[in-house]
Amino acid sequence: MTPAERISLWLAEMRASGRAAVLARLTIAVAGGVALLVSALQPWDQLDLIPLIAIPMLVATVVLPDSLAGLIFIVVVALGWFSRAPGEVSWSLVLTGIALLVVHLATAFTAQLPSYALVHRQALRRWLVPGAIALLIGPVVAIAAALIQGADVAGSLLVTVAALVLATATIWFAAGQKVGRD
Structure with missing residues (x-):
C-alpha cells in the first residue's frame, strides 16, 4: 500500500468516526497540549529533549490511542518535571497532573473502541x-x-x-x- 493510499484510507476512517471517538481524541489533544504548554512556561529550564519526544508521542496517541505512545507521552512529561522542577507542590504541577490524568482517561476510553463506533x-x-x-x-x-x-x-x-x-x-x-x- 502506497503512502497516498494509507492517507486516503485514514481520512476515510476519520470521516466515518463516531462523535464520541472524535471528542475523546480531541480531549487527548487538548489535555496533552495543556500539559506540554504548562511545562514549557515554567521558569526552570526544561530539557530540550522533552518536547522533541513528547509532541510526536502526543500526535501518535491521538491517531493510535491503543498504542504505547500515550504511556510514553505521560512518562516523558513526568520525567521532565522530575528532572528539573523544584520539589514543592505548585498550581502548575497540579494543572499538569490533571492534564496528564485527562490524557490517560481519554486514551483509555478511546483505545477500547474502534474509531467508527457509535457510543x-x-x-x-x-x-x-x-x-x-x-x-x-x-x-x-x-x-x-x-x-x-x-x-x-x-x-x-x-x-x-x-x-x-x-x-x-x-x-x-x-x-x-x-x-x-x-
Whole structure:
C-alpha cells in the first residue's frame, strides 16, 4: 500500500468516526497540549529533549490511542518535571497532573473502541463519574501533600499511601467494578 493510499484510507476512517471517538481524541489533544504548554512556561529550564519526544508521542496517541505512545507521552512529561522542577507542590504541577490524568482517561476510553463506533450515553456516563472523581481528588491530594510535606508529621508516608489507596478504591467502585470474579 502506497503512502497516498494509507492517507486516503485514514481520512476515510476519520470521516466515518463516531462523535464520541472524535471528542475523546480531541480531549487527548487538548489535555496533552495543556500539559506540554504548562511545562514549557515554567521558569526552570526544561530539557530540550522533552518536547522533541513528547509532541510526536502526543500526535501518535491521538491517531493510535491503543498504542504505547500515550504511556510514553505521560512518562516523558513526568520525567521532565522530575528532572528539573523544584520539589514543592505548585498550581502548575497540579494543572499538569490533571492534564496528564485527562490524557490517560481519554486514551483509555478511546483505545477500547474502534474509531467508527457509535457510543451510547450510558457508556460515556460510566467513564464520566470516575473521571470527575479522579479530577476532583487530584487537587485535594496535592494540597494535602503540600500540608503534610512541611509539617514533619510522623507517618506522613503512611497517610499519603492510605489517601491514594482510598482514592483508587473510590474511583474503582464509582466505575461499577466489583472486588471478586463474576
